[in-house]
Amino acid sequence: MSLYLPIAELSMNIFLVIGMGAIVGFLSGMFGVGGGFLMTPLLIFAGVPPAVAVATESNEITAASVSGALAHWRRQGIDVKMGGVLIAGGAVGSFFGAQVFTYLRSLGQVDLMISLAYVLFLGLVGGLMFWESVRAILRQRRGYVPPKLSREERHKAWIHALPFKMRFRKSRLYISALLPLIIGMFVGVLAAIMGVGGGFVMVPAMIYILGMPTNVVIGTSLFQIIFVTALTTIFHSVNTQTVDIFMAVLLLFGAVVGAQFGARIGLKMQGEQLRALLALMVLLVCIKMGVNLVVEPKELYSVSDVVISGGAH
Amino acid sequence: MRRLFIYCMVGVFLWPAAAVQALVTDLSNTRIEIRYSFDGAQLILFGAVGSSTVNPVTSEYDIVIVVRGPNAPAVVRRKDNVGGIWINNENLVFPAVPGYYAVAATRPLEEIANSGVYATYGIGFHNLPLITKSARGLIVPDPVFKEALFRLRSGEGLYRQEQDTVTKLAEGLFRTDIHLPASVPVGAFDVETFLFQKGSLKSRHRIKMNVDKEGFERTAYDFAHGYPFFYGLTAVFVAIGAGWLAGVLGKK
Numbered sequence: 409m410s411l412y413l414p415i416a417e418l419s420m421n422i423f424l425v426i427g428m429g430a431i432v433g434f435l436s437g438m439f440g441v442g443g444g445f446l447m448t449p450l451l452i453f454a455g456v457p458p459a460v461a462v463a464t465e466s467n468e469i470t471a472a473s474v475s476g477a478l479a480h481w482r483r484q485g486i487d488v489k490m491g492g493v494l495i496a497g498g499a500v501g502s503f504f505g506a507q508v509f510t511y512l513r514s515l516g517q518v519d520l521m522i523s524l525a526y527v528l529f530l531g532l533v534g535g536l537m538f539w540e541s542v543r544a545i546l547r548q549r550r551g552y553v554p555p556k557l558s559r560e561e562r563h564k565a566w567i568h569a570l571p572f573k574m575r576f577r578k579s580r581l582y583i584s585a586l587l588p589l590i591i592g593m594f595v596g597v598l599a600a601i602m603g604v605g606g607g608f609v610m611v612p613a614m615i616y617i618l619g620m621p622t623n624v625v626i627g628t629s630l631f632q633i634i635f636v637t638a639l640t641t642i643f644h645s646v647n648t649q650t651v652d653i654f655m656a657v658l659l660l661f662g663a664v665v666g667a668q669f670g671a672r673i674g675l676k677m678q679g680e681q682l683r684a685l686l687a688l689m690v691l692l693v694c695i696k697m698g699v700n701l702v703v704e705p706k707e708l709y710s711v712s713d714v715v716i717s718g719g720a721h
Numbered sequence: 722m723r724r725l726f727i728y729c730m731v732g733v734f735l736w737p738a739a740a741v742q743a744l745v746t747d748l749s750n751t752r753i754e755i756r757y758s759f760d761g762a763q764l765i766l767f768g769a770v771g772s773s774t775v776n777p778v779t780s781e782y783d784i785v786i787v788v789r790g791p792n793a794p795a796v797v798r799r800k801d802n803v804g805g806i807w808i809n810n811e812n813l814v815f816p817a818v819p820g821y822y823a824v825a826a827t828r829p830l831e832e833i834a835n836s837g838v839y840a841t842y843g844i845g846f847h848n849l850p851l852i853t854k855s856a857r858g859l860i861v862p863d864p865v866f867k868e869a870l871f872r873l874r875s876g877e878g879l880y881r882q883e884q885d886t887v888t889k890l891a892e893g894l895f896r897t898d899i900h901l902p903a904s905v906p907v908g909a910f911d912v913e914t915f916l917f918q919k920g921s922l923k924s925r926h927r928i929k930m931n932v933d934k935e936g937f938e939r940t941a942y943d944f945a946h947g948y949p950f951f952y953g954l955t956a957v958f959v960a961i962g963a964g965w966l967a968g969v970l971g972k973k
Contacts, residue, residue: 412760516809517809645956651945660963708800712798
């Protein structure tokens with residue numbers, strides 16, 4: 409059954425849209441990740457214009473993060489103050505990201521930027537994750553236990569030398585507000601140009617750079633993602649009118665159902681194997697994106713409407 | 722419905738008053754509504770050729786039908802290999818090209834009239850006067866880009882040439898199907914019918930048709946484009962509501 413999406417201005421099979429949501433939801437439930445970095449490429453591969461895919465996925469991530477953050481809120485796993493600082497940075501980053509997005513769209517280069525960003529970040533994150541998990545699996549077999557570093561030891565000296573120190577009680581930290589501000593800003597830019605929540609950058613940054621305790625990391629990350637993707641949705645709506653609510657709701661519906669099943673399977677698997685599998689998948693998407701960039705396309709020409717920013721046309 | 726329509730057309734054809742005009746056409750639907758289930762549309766065009774004292778249709782005739790959608794600017798881009806990756810490099814902006822263009826005829830076009838005749842009346846995509854904007858001002862387009870535009874839009878079903886035939890049903894009565902793809906642009910369409918005899922134009926008749934988003938689709942589109950900030954805000958609230966709902970249901 410095909411459904412005409414009035415904002416995306418294309419007709420798509422409703423079961424295909426829900427199915428894609430379900431597949432990504434299943435994977436994100438299984439691996440415990442947001443799934444934006446899988447959903448956006450999947451939409452692009454399915455023929456959705458990249459700009460629409462990115463903007464619409466931001467909208468869906470807001471919804472997915474609300475339900476995730478709700479669970480962490482009940483367990484008191486959110487550092488609201490830290491989240492607030494991250495959001496402040498994220499708002500600025502998202503605004504500039506959306507500006508760049510709009511500008512490149514008018515030049516016809518937004519698809520290129522999206523692909524390059526994906527190849528770069530998925531390659532980096534997937535590669536690191538893969539290496540980490542393979543090393544962990546090998547060590548486990550050899551029975552090697554790495555010496556545990558305390559939180560203070562992990563925390564580098566230069567971080568404490570930064571000005572504008574702030575106390576974050578929930579995270580038991582007294583650090584410069586500049587750090588979360590800059591991290592938030594960087595993730596905000598990624599959210600706007602890639603259609604991701606940015607958890608894959610935010611979570612490692614919180615653990616290794618900020619030194620936050622792991623019990624508040626996921627909750628706080630989800631908490632800030634809600635606001636940053638909400639802002640991104642509004643920026644894209646205003647700048648390029650590429651947010652399709654209907655597609656977002658359909659994707660969400662699929663994702664919610666898929667995540668329930670994914671979470672059950674994920675519980676039965678070992679952490680390291682799960683991570684190695686996720687890393688492989690991330691690398692696979694990265695390679696597919698990369699191949700599309702380097703292999704000579706069958707059709708060198710493309711036609712599109714001339715983009716007029718803002719207002720009706 | 723369709724049969725009734727044919728009877729009506731035959732009636733028009735046989736009615737003495739109709740003989741004043743050499744060519745009459747009508748569409749099965751002149752208002753196409755794009756709704757949630759829209760997946761393209763098929764229209765039927767009927768026409769009748771009558772005799773008139775000025776232009777008597779006594780011998781064999783040919784019909785060429787041109788359906789033209791609203792003009793809109795379009796940009797054609799070409800990818801080039803820059804440092805190992807294929808990126809959009811050169812581009813050409815066409816300030817006004819039809820968003821839909823279809824030509825149907827009773828016979829292959831070259832058998833009906835010579836190319837000079839089509840050029841005179843602007844029949845056929847290659848006879849459309851397209852100019853382009855570039856850094857140097859308005860220029861006649863590079864034929865490669867114009868060709869690419871035609872090829873790409875043909876692939877989407879937006880440009881159809883030499884694909885549909887006009888069928889003669891009976892003496893002086895003809896019909897053709899007009900295929901509109903799901904991605905058809907909204908706006909005013911012109912459906913022009915040309916009557917040829919012995920390689921020269923004898924008569925032409927034009928009717929209007931309209932494609933528009935309707936109901937909920939229209940409202941959503943207008944909202945997103947007219948009030949983008951509030952649309953974005955709505956999208957966010959819908960997402961928060963849906964996410965909250967999913968979170969509450971998922972807990973149980």
